[in-house]
Each structure stands twice: as C-alpha cells, then as structure tokens.
Amino acid sequence: MTITRRPLREQIRDEVLTRLVRGDHPVGERINEGELADELGVSRTPLREALAGLAQEGVLELRPNRGFWLLPLTVDEVKETYPIIGALEAFALRQCDIQVLAESVPRLNELAQRMLDVDPLEAGRIDDQWHDELLKSCPNKRLLQLIKAQKTVVHRYEFAYFTSRKRIMRAETEHRLIAKAILERDMDRAAGELVGNWTVDPGVLREVFG
Amino acid sequence: MTITRRPLREQIRDEVLTRLVRGDHPVGERINEGELADELGVSRTPLREALAGLAQEGVLELRPNRGFWLLPLTVDEVKETYPIIGALEAFALRQCDIQVLAESVPRLNELAQRMLDVDPLEAGRIDDQWHDELLKSCPNKRLLQLIKAQKTVVHRYEFAYFTSRKRIMRAETEHRLIAKAILERDMDRAAGELVGNWTVDPGVLREVFG
DNA sequence: ACTTTAAATTCTGAATTCAGAATGTAGAGT
DNA sequence: ACTCTACATTCTGAATTCAGAATTTAAAGT
Structure with missing residues (x-):
C-alpha cells in the first residue's frame, strides 16, 4: 500500500482551485483566509502558501495588507x-x-x-x-x-x-x-x-x- | 516623505535572489531555512514565502520534507x-x-x-x-x-x-x-x-x- | 574493520500566537 | 442630517511554537 503523504499545501491548492473554478467564490472579491482555513479544516499557514502560488500564476491577486482577491474574468x-x-x-x-x-x-x-x-x-x-x-x-x-x-x-x-x-x-x-x-x-x-x-x-x- | 512599507517577503525575495545570483550559495545544495532566516534577521515564515516564489519560477526546487534546493546551472x-x-x-x-x-x-x-x-x-x-x-x-x-x-x-x-x-x-x-x-x-x-x-x-x- | 540498528539531533511542515494595518461603528460637533 | 474623529473590531503579515520526517551519530554485533 502506498500511503499518501502529499504535502498539505498541495492538497489545499487543488481543493481551493476546484472551488474557484467551480464558481463557489464570488469573482472579484476578497478571500477571507481565516474563514476558508476553517472550512477546509486547516491552519492559515499552508493555505496561504497555496493561495500565494495561485496568485503567482495569475488566478488571484495579492494586495498588500488587503489579502487575496479572486480576479474577475475579463x-x-x-x-x-x-x-x-x-x-x-x-x-x-x-x-x-x-x-x-x-x-x-x-x-x-x-x-x-x-x-x-x-x-x-x-x-x-x-x-x-x-x-x-x-x-x-x-x-x-x-x-x-x-x-x-x-x-x-x-x-x-x-x-x-x-x-x-x-x-x-x-x-x-x-x-x-x-x-x-x-x-x-x-x-x-x-x-x-x-x-x-x-x-x-x-x-x-x-x-x-x- | 513616502515611508516605504514593502512587504517583508518581497524584500527577502530580492535579497535572497541577489545572493543566489551572486553565487553566495553552493549550487545544487540545500538551503537551510533557519540559518538563512537568522542571517537575514527575519523569521522563517516570510522567508519560506519568498523561497516558494522562487521555486515556482524555477530557480529553486522544493522537495517534500527535504526543503529548498538551489538548482544547478545546467x-x-x-x-x-x-x-x-x-x-x-x-x-x-x-x-x-x-x-x-x-x-x-x-x-x-x-x-x-x-x-x-x-x-x-x-x-x-x-x-x-x-x-x-x-x-x-x-x-x-x-x-x-x-x-x-x-x-x-x-x-x-x-x-x-x-x-x-x-x-x-x-x-x-x-x-x-x-x-x-x-x-x-x-x-x-x-x-x-x-x-x-x-x-x-x-x-x-x-x-x-x- | 565493517555493517546494521537504535538513539539523538536537525530540519521542514504546519499550527498557533502576536502585532499592526485596514475597516467599520458610534458619538461629538457643526 | 451630515461630517469628522476616536474607538472597537476584523483581518493580514510575521514570529513563535510544536509535531513529525530525515539525517546524523553512536553503539552493538558480526
């Protein structure tokens, strides 16, 4: 048996991306880290890593001191x-x-x-x-x-x-x-x-x- | 006066990248987060964010449970x-x-x-x-x-x-x-x-x- | 001397805590 | 009623702490 020990940040990334693509989150809106972390049952640290990755790819925007925002589809x-x-x-x-x-x-x-x-x-x-x-x-x-x-x-x-x-x-x-x-x-x-x-x-x- | 309040992670990113480009770190080797964080006088959290960004760009590699590695020039x-x-x-x-x-x-x-x-x-x-x-x-x-x-x-x-x-x-x-x-x-x-x-x-x- | 195994140490991954920025709200003054 | 300010609240950014994986060291057995 191959026990799965994928890093949490990757699992989170996949789950978050799925939700965003699925349209669960209002487009153009801020993402509340604490709230989302609670929903996923994880802490903010690996969640932030996942979000930062998506921001670098261009799915999200990270505004200093304002957090992550889901970029609108333009x-x-x-x-x-x-x-x-x-x-x-x-x-x-x-x-x-x-x-x-x-x-x-x-x-x-x-x-x-x-x-x-x-x-x-x-x-x-x-x-x-x-x-x-x-x-x-x-x-x-x-x-x-x-x-x-x-x-x-x-x-x-x-x-x-x-x-x-x-x-x-x-x-x-x-x-x-x-x-x-x-x-x-x-x-x-x-x-x-x-x-x-x-x-x-x-x-x-x-x-x-x- | 425009006080500069750039996020720490960005400042760290620049400093780390400069060091890597300058050749301060042995190529192909692991980066010790704790050590580097101490050198820079910051905590590991923003440092990891900076390193993760560089990894996504392809300068570093992040091996699960093994940390960040400076990719060799090939x-x-x-x-x-x-x-x-x-x-x-x-x-x-x-x-x-x-x-x-x-x-x-x-x-x-x-x-x-x-x-x-x-x-x-x-x-x-x-x-x-x-x-x-x-x-x-x-x-x-x-x-x-x-x-x-x-x-x-x-x-x-x-x-x-x-x-x-x-x-x-x-x-x-x-x-x-x-x-x-x-x-x-x-x-x-x-x-x-x-x-x-x-x-x-x-x-x-x-x-x-x- | 060499290999194998177990304990100790070091380090990463993640959770928690803390500080300070941004936002929201209530009250004072006009 | 409206605006401005002071205070309270919420949230992000960063530091600290904790758990567990990987590596190193040491010891035991061959």
Missing part, C-alpha cells in the same frame, strides 16, 4: 492569455518528433471524437488530454511546464466557454485538421491551425461577456 | 529557457506598435552602445533595459509579465555568460540589426533576429560548462 485576460498559449504550443509543436506525432494521430482523433459525446465540462478535460498527447514528444520539458501553468489560468473560463456546443464542435474540427496536417508532414500548417485553435472568436466573447 | 536549462524567451519576445514584438517602435530606435541604439562601455555585470542590466524598451508598446501585459518571470531564471547565467566580451559584442551587433530592421519596417526580419539574439551558440555553452 475579456482582456482571455484576449491576452489564449494567444500566449497558442504561441507556446505552436513553438512546442515544432520541437516534437514527427514520427511520434504521426503515431499519435489515431489517439488524437479518438479523443477529438470523444469530445463530441460527453458533457461540456468533461469536454474541457478531454481537450487538455488532446493537447498533452499532441505535445508529449516535445523535449523542452520546461516549455511544457510553462504551458501547463498558463492553462491553469484559463481553466476558469472553460465553464463559460465550453458550455457552447458550437465551440466544442469547432474545437473538434480544428483538432482533426491538425491531425491531418501532421499525417501529411506539413508542420507549418499544423502549427498554424494550432494557433487558430487558441484564437477565441469575437462572437463567443460577446456571448460569454455580454 | 546546459539543458539554458538550451530550454533561452529559446522560450526568444519565442515569447518575438511573439510580443509582433504585437507592438510599429510607430512607437520606430521612435524607440535612437534610445535602443544608445543602450546598445552603452553595453560596450560598461563592465560585463552591468551589461546584463542594460541588455534587460534594451529588451524592455523594445517591447514597451506591447499591449499584452500578461505576456510581458511572463517574459519577465522567465528572465529571472536566466539571470543566474549572465554572470558566466556576459563575462565573455565576445558575447557582449555579439549582442550589440544583433541589437543594432533589430533596430535597423524596425526602421525598414521589416518586422519579419526583426522578429527573426530577436529569436537569434536568444540563441546561445554552442561555443559559448562549451566555454561556460566545459
């Missing part, structure tokens, strides 16, 4: 963050092993298909898996780590974002086009499509932000 | 991080206002010149300023923030890196080429040169790592 944040991820992933894709990529295509298409069959929430998770599978042969591990951190920020949006069936279908289409480009060994096109995959269309932005 | 880290910064800066450059860029050229060239006149240590600082000036009109603030964080990691290397006069001269040349491309409104070339500026040549790598 159009700007979407407009800024998604393209960054697009650029990073395209860059990562170019460092991937083309042979491994080609071998991944069946799995990629399988995942693309599955996105259509599940509920919107699960779709976001599968979308993640798709991108992980795509970039798994990128030797620049630091780059992959960076991409992962950026995605944490946008995960908050996927609730609003992937609830649109249209959006899921668009993602599916794009995923298949990228897979096709890979099979044809056209990495320029694949990278271009990948950037496009991280481009939010204005219509959806209006839909989400009004 | 060839891999250079090979992985520099290209990331190159890709991010090139991406940022494309979002800059071409008019503002053109107006920056005199200042950019002045900074490029000054790199030649100062000691290698100061050269690194000026190099930073040059890149800041270049990208100041990029509207994607999150991207700029990300670039800055990545550079923190790399700063440790500049001691070893910029001590090479040859390297400084190469940087100066490249900076001027980028400025020239901007004046000619050839942003493709400018971006290409910028990526090149973040490409470490194998000769220098051998020189630094043996």
Whole structure:
C-alpha cells in the first residue's frame, strides 16, 4: 500500500482551485483566509502558501495588507492569455518528433471524437488530454511546464466557454485538421491551425461577456 | 516623505535572489531555512514565502520534507529557457506598435552602445533595459509579465555568460540589426533576429560548462 | 574493520500566537 | 442630517511554537 503523504499545501491548492473554478467564490472579491482555513479544516499557514502560488500564476491577486482577491474574468485576460498559449504550443509543436506525432494521430482523433459525446465540462478535460498527447514528444520539458501553468489560468473560463456546443464542435474540427496536417508532414500548417485553435472568436466573447 | 512599507517577503525575495545570483550559495545544495532566516534577521515564515516564489519560477526546487534546493546551472536549462524567451519576445514584438517602435530606435541604439562601455555585470542590466524598451508598446501585459518571470531564471547565467566580451559584442551587433530592421519596417526580419539574439551558440555553452 | 540498528539531533511542515494595518461603528460637533 | 474623529473590531503579515520526517551519530554485533 502506498500511503499518501502529499504535502498539505498541495492538497489545499487543488481543493481551493476546484472551488474557484467551480464558481463557489464570488469573482472579484476578497478571500477571507481565516474563514476558508476553517472550512477546509486547516491552519492559515499552508493555505496561504497555496493561495500565494495561485496568485503567482495569475488566478488571484495579492494586495498588500488587503489579502487575496479572486480576479474577475475579463475579456482582456482571455484576449491576452489564449494567444500566449497558442504561441507556446505552436513553438512546442515544432520541437516534437514527427514520427511520434504521426503515431499519435489515431489517439488524437479518438479523443477529438470523444469530445463530441460527453458533457461540456468533461469536454474541457478531454481537450487538455488532446493537447498533452499532441505535445508529449516535445523535449523542452520546461516549455511544457510553462504551458501547463498558463492553462491553469484559463481553466476558469472553460465553464463559460465550453458550455457552447458550437465551440466544442469547432474545437473538434480544428483538432482533426491538425491531425491531418501532421499525417501529411506539413508542420507549418499544423502549427498554424494550432494557433487558430487558441484564437477565441469575437462572437463567443460577446456571448460569454455580454 | 513616502515611508516605504514593502512587504517583508518581497524584500527577502530580492535579497535572497541577489545572493543566489551572486553565487553566495553552493549550487545544487540545500538551503537551510533557519540559518538563512537568522542571517537575514527575519523569521522563517516570510522567508519560506519568498523561497516558494522562487521555486515556482524555477530557480529553486522544493522537495517534500527535504526543503529548498538551489538548482544547478545546467546546459539543458539554458538550451530550454533561452529559446522560450526568444519565442515569447518575438511573439510580443509582433504585437507592438510599429510607430512607437520606430521612435524607440535612437534610445535602443544608445543602450546598445552603452553595453560596450560598461563592465560585463552591468551589461546584463542594460541588455534587460534594451529588451524592455523594445517591447514597451506591447499591449499584452500578461505576456510581458511572463517574459519577465522567465528572465529571472536566466539571470543566474549572465554572470558566466556576459563575462565573455565576445558575447557582449555579439549582442550589440544583433541589437543594432533589430533596430535597423524596425526602421525598414521589416518586422519579419526583426522578429527573426530577436529569436537569434536568444540563441546561445554552442561555443559559448562549451566555454561556460566545459 | 565493517555493517546494521537504535538513539539523538536537525530540519521542514504546519499550527498557533502576536502585532499592526485596514475597516467599520458610534458619538461629538457643526 | 451630515461630517469628522476616536474607538472597537476584523483581518493580514510575521514570529513563535510544536509535531513529525530525515539525517546524523553512536553503539552493538558480526
């Protein structure tokens, strides 16, 4: 038996992030450390470590002497963050092993298909898996780590974002086009499509932000 | 009088980072929290916050129950991080206002010149300023923030890196080429040169790592 | 002398406590 | 009624304390 002894701060991080993503906490509001610590049944020390980490990633803001605040979801944040991820992933894709990529295509298409069959929430998770599978042969591990951190920020949006069936279908289409480009060994096109995959269309932005 | 009341954790962060970059601490070794806290005259709590931040940025590693370790400078880290910064800066450059860029050229060239006149240590600082000036009109603030964080990691290397006069001269040349491309409104070339500026040549790598 | 095991020490992770900043409230003065 | 100030309360930032994990030291056995 492998007894789990994960540091408390990590467990807290996961739980807090889940709550924030789930929308339990009012957006744009202060987080009361004492209250939250009590709820979670832990002390403020590891909680603060977890919150500080999320602040550094850009999910929260830490105002001196005012505490942690859940940053509001803004159009700007979407407009800024998604393209960054697009650029990073395209860059990562170019460092991937083309042979491994080609071998991944069946799995990629399988995942693309599955996105259509599940509920919107699960779709976001599968979308993640798709991108992980795509970039798994990128030797620049630091780059992959960076991409992962950026995605944490946008995960908050996927609730609003992937609830649109249209959006899921668009993602599916794009995923298949990228897979096709890979099979044809056209990495320029694949990278271009990948950037496009991280481009939010204005219509959806209006839909989400009004 | 504006009394300075910067959070202790931030002051500690700066001081610790300076020490690490300066090479005060043996690379690849554990950091003794109690000892360092005593040296700095603070308690372990804010020190840990500072260290945790540096760990998240990738300067330190935090091993559960083993504490913080100063990551060794590795060839891999250079090979992985520099290209990331190159890709991010090139991406940022494309979002800059071409008019503002053109107006920056005199200042950019002045900074490029000054790199030649100062000691290698100061050269690194000026190099930073040059890149800041270049990208100041990029509207994607999150991207700029990300670039800055990545550079923190790399700063440790500049001691070893910029001590090479040859390297400084190469940087100066490249900076001027980028400025020239901007004046000619050839942003493709400018971006290409910028990526090149973040490409470490194998000769220098051998020189630094043996 | 060398290995193994047990005790002692050191150090990290987390809880608790304390100090001071920010906020909220009540009362005095206009 | 409204504003300003003084006081009380709440909350964050930091220090201190405590528990338990990892490491080191010492001793026993081969």
